[in-house]
Amino acid sequence: MLRLFLSLVLAVSFFGSFSAKAETELWGDYSGVTLRVKLIGGGQYEGLYNEVIPWWEENTGGKIEIVTQKNHFELDKEIKKDIASGNLDFCVASNHTSFASQYGNIYTDLNNIMPASVLADYTPLILEHSTVDGRLVQMPRHSDVSNLYYQKSLYEDADNKANFKAKYGYDLTPPETWDQVKDQAIFFSNPPDFYGTQYVGKEEAIAGRFYELVIANGGALFDEDYRPIFNSAAGVEALQWFIDLYNAKAVPDGVLNYLWDDTGLGFASGTIAMNLDWAGWAGFFNDPENSKVAGDIGLVRAPMGSGGLRTGWSGSHSFSMTESCPDKEAAASFLWALTSNKAQMIEARGGLSPTRPAIWDAIIAEKKAEGDEFMLMVFETFKMSLAEDAFTPPLIPEWIEFTNVLYPELQAAILGDKSPEDALATASKKATEIMEDAGYF
């Protein structure tokens, strides 16, 4: 095995007024070592690199060379081509729990490299989600799950309350179930100026949203042998939810072309009543510079499906180390630095959900001390839903390919080209082919 000379320093870190649990640090002397890295780019991700890279270089004497920095879908293509051409000349790369299983074993098993005391600082469930075939292939950077943002004033308005009660027979309160979301969305909608809600309408995005609703309705995408079983009552019910909102014009007409920026900007524009979205948007929504709903935002845990479960499609951004990396020890130190207390605190202050329990405590304490009620609510809600509701998509290499056969069928049903049963039957047939080809049965 590798000979590791780890200088394990136990240090106490302070965040604001709160003193976090002792963190295991992973420093060493790496003068003369240059690590080639491929990172996910874009405004919200780059802040971390600007702080952590100089910090790591200063403390270890090593150097980081960023080979590429681009969005995840482009990075994914690049890495697939690298695998195809056998050209893995980098050490560390950005990764994601939903993507990781595609890459076979180009990434090394960090269980053999990271000291157990370092791993103990992360949330165990997230490390489990970062594991593919028993191999820990990535260190989690931050986690994502969605909760329901809404415009508070709509629910406080007396006319709205009375009219809603008269029409639907129950009180207008922030929704607990997806059926209530549907009622309220239709109730609030006044197209084309105002819509009750919206959803992402294409690619992996809508496939993921469909998936979480199937689970929440008590169904599943696959059985234990990975035979598709989503063409079920739970599946049809989930798809019907998307169709009903579309037909009732409770979502914008262009919704099938929407991705995450469209839903986020839509809610910020003040023309959407409820929006299921990620934690990273919270700060943006509540910033008067960017958002018309700043100061008027409520947040509840993602509602429940008919199966009594809450939707909780979740994943984590992460960093991996290649098997071919010549300086595994230095790379381990860098992986640790990128996901250390210091690093996670930087991202948490931007509103992202940390993967270390200590940082949850620290950020909540900090927001309490600052008296920032809104961000406090955000962190508490997301902490709870990550702990209780979150589940990952099937961690199989075929996930992305599967979403590519599923989403056009979902769209066809939403647009009325096909019945939901037909659409799911077609998707199910194609999914069976994929799984068969991959040798699951």
Place this chain on the structure above:
Amino acid sequence: MRKFLNGPWVLLMPTLIILTCVVLLPLLLSLWTSFTPFKLTKPDTLYRFVGFRNYERLIGDIDFWIAFGRTVLFLAIALNLELVFGLGIALLINKITYGQRTLRTLMMFPMMFSPILVGFQWKYIFNDNIGLMNNFLREFGVIQPIPWLVDGILANTSIMAAEIWSSTSVFAILLLAGLLGIPKDPIEAAKVDGCNSWQVFKNITLPFLMPFVFIAMTIRSLDVARAYDIVQMMTGGGPAKRTELLWTLISRTGYVDAKMGMANAMSYISIFLSIAFTFFFFYKLVEARQRLSYE
């Protein structure tokens, strides 16, 4: 040796070497992969020969043939519209003597736009919420936003509008070149004989222009795949595959699903399509040239 040095082959050698290295060899490699279950993420699959399995599957794949049919239809309509518009623009500019050079440059403005930029640009023009188109219509009282990139017909029309905007200039400049080369004498003579403008156009201008029409068509059919960038950025083939063209399908299969073997089988079928288009126009061109030189 001396014979070789004086012959054509020494002159063609550099061309042939470059094309062999950069086009032919990669093409053979991709031909090979189309007979394998090659997945990008499993490099070993490159060495597993499965015969015509990919092609057999494609023959039975309705989605593929729908995309194929849509691509043929899209090209046929787009190329013809570009030709008609290009001809109109060329005829118009040909009439103008003062400031023609400036007009010609302005006309070529869209050629400066990279197809990928054109894709982004028209995606924003047709955005249903904040797009130029809907904002413009709103000023005229069309309050209900039109979902340009959702409705099947509208979405294909929108993509075609982008494609036509970006490529009509090529037709216009080639046809204008043709118009400027028409000898003036026959036209004057015809007018003296009492022909009206339409007769002159039909009997003199058009036959002379035909080779240029086919040149333009050939050049454009060589280059049609550049529409890929535009479609990919505007709709990515969606929603519900309503705007799926061969190129979006191929690139998703190859790079996102990582099924390169299958994607290359699709490519090969689509290469035959472009070759057929090119052949057709090239032979029309040869014919038209011959007719012209007899007259």
Place this chain on the structure above:
Amino acid sequence: MNKKQINNILIWFSAIVLIILIMTPGLWVVLTAFRPQVDVMAKPAVWIPRNLNLIQFETMLFGGSEGSMGRSPIPVLSYLRNSLIISFTSTFIAVLVGTIGGYGFARHNFKHKNKYFLLIMLTRTIPGISLSLPIFIIFSKIGLIDTHIGIILVFVALNIPFTIWLTDGFFRQIPRAMSEVAMTDGCTKLQAFWHIELPLSRSGIASAGIFAFLISWNEYALVSNLARSTDSKTLTVGLMDFTAQFTINWPGMCALAVFIIIPALILTFMVQKHLVTGLTFGGVKG
């Protein structure tokens, strides 16, 4: 007013409408680069710009100010340098090789000439998607990924066929007798080519050149595969720097687009005169 004047007015009127139709979608991109983000995304639309500024250009060149959480500057100057090197070199080589090839076709008769000609043209029909991966694999074996040379090589191959086509047409128009006379006066074949045939066909070469340049300058699909870092990324590939995971910085992208459009426009205007003559003679008499 007589009929001719009315006719003239009609022609000018339609020309103006036409130019507006052609220019608007493009100018809108240029305008967006100078407008604040709020105006661009505004609903209802802001038609008359309330203020124009250079913020997008500043952010692009020097990095974001506070608020945009450490947006790094886009290395526009490296991209511009790469674009210029790659486009000019590949255009030069393609025109050189293509002109020689065109001369070969024009001045020699050999078996199956038409078929070879068509075959060379057909290499251009192959969609970039089917070539990009095999080229990537071959180039990565010989270390040409992320280098100027690799990308130049691909563009040369892309642009040779059309150059051959145009120059072949030109050389055919020049009577063989002219160079034969020169040769009896003591010129070598090469000197005759250099002093007589080449100058006479410069329009054709210029128009082939501008087409080759525009194709190289604007190509995306192939370069995005072969270029990875600032060592070789071109301006068009740089456009993707403005797309983050799920968001597109459209005004920023427009600012970079301005950098792409202007050099191409200047160059086109410069060779404009040759372009039309070049196409006229190059195409028809093949």
